[in-house]
Amino acid sequence: MSKKVVSVYGYGRFGKLWADILSEDFQVKVFSRRGLKPDEVKAGIEVCDAEEIFDCDALFFCIAISSFEEVLEKARPFCKKETLFFDTCSVKVFPVSWMKKYLPSGSKIIATHPMFGPDSYPQVDRKLAMVMCNISVNTMMFNEWVRYFTAKSLQVELMTPEKHDEMTAYSQGITHYMGRVFADLQLHPTSIDTQGYKMLMEIMAQTCNDSWQLFLDLQRYNPYTEKMREDLQNSIERVNKTL
Numbered sequence: 001m002s003k004k005v006v007s008v009y010g011y012g013r014f015g016k017l018w019a020d021i022l023s024e025d026f027q028v029k030v031f032s033r034r035g036l037k038p039d040e041v042k043a044g045i046e047v048c049d050a051e052e053i054f055d056c057d058a059l060f061f062c063i064a065i066s067s068f069e070e071v072l073e074k075a076r077p078f079c080k081k082e083t084l085f086f087d088t089c090s091v092k093v094f095p096v097s098w099m100k101k102y103l104p105s106g107s108k109i110i111a112t113h114p115m116f117g118p119d120s121y122p123q124v125d126r127k128l129a130m131v132m133c134n135i136s137v138n139t140m141m142f143n144e145w146v147r148y149f150t151a152k153s154l155q156v157e158l159m160t161p162e163k164h165d166e167m168t169a170y171s172q173g174i175t176h177y178m179g180r181v182f183a184d185l186q187l188h189p190t191s192i193d194t195q196g197y198k199m200l201m202e203i204m205a206q207t208c209n210d211s212w213q214l215f216l217d218l219q220r221y222n223p224y225t226e227k228m229r230e231d232l233q234n235s236i237e238r239v240n241k242t243l
Contacts, residue, residue: 007028007030011036017121031049081106083107088112090168109135110142112130129157132146165224170228173222174228175207182203
């Protein structure tokens with residue numbers, strides 16, 4: 001893949017990680033609505049304003065799910081049809097519908113969900129999963145990016161936005177839900193912890209290290225999480241009835 005100009009819109013914890021990863025291979029530009037100074041980014045990464053960030057070959061939106069539709073609507077005048085657009089949201093159905101609605105007609109779109117964050121990416125033997133959904137690009141271009149992320153030692157999984165959301169409602173969604181439940185219970189380590197309990201503590205620590213907004217977004221913007229919560233509640237009631 002030849003060196004391209006790749007932009008990252010959003011510079012939170014994940015946006016920073018994503019910009020650093022991409023900067024190993026591309027000329028990277030970043031923008032944050034909170035404002036950024038050059039000394040806040042890695043050497044070689046360019047800080048841009050809200051209009052300049054769209055002057056690129058490819059652009060990754062790394063922003064909160066709940067803010068995505070508003071950002072797309074405001075960015076519409078600056079978006080260029082020749083740009084390849086990616087999202088990195090933890091849900092897929094709603095973000096894809098918003099990109100189709102607000103990006104220029106005929107835009108090239110790839111929906112992604114890197115199934116990791118700043119806490120899990122630094123692992124040595126990672127093979128972390130990354131979901132990719134081909135929304136509106138030709139097969140050659142899509143496969144080019146699949147090969148790129150595979151070369152980054154990521155396990156690329158290809159699926160539809162609907163399949164992604166159905167699967168993650170019962171994996172990521174339930175994990176974050178239970179992590180918050182454990183935190184609400186005020187669970188804490190003891191001097192006689194079993195290995196299983198230690199694993200529960202790790203789940204709580206990992207999920208609660210993410211923002212409360214992410215937790216809300218995972219529950220509110222995945223069309224399958226409501227059923228997950230209903231299934232979970234029904235299972236708890238069935239188990240309780242056996243006691």
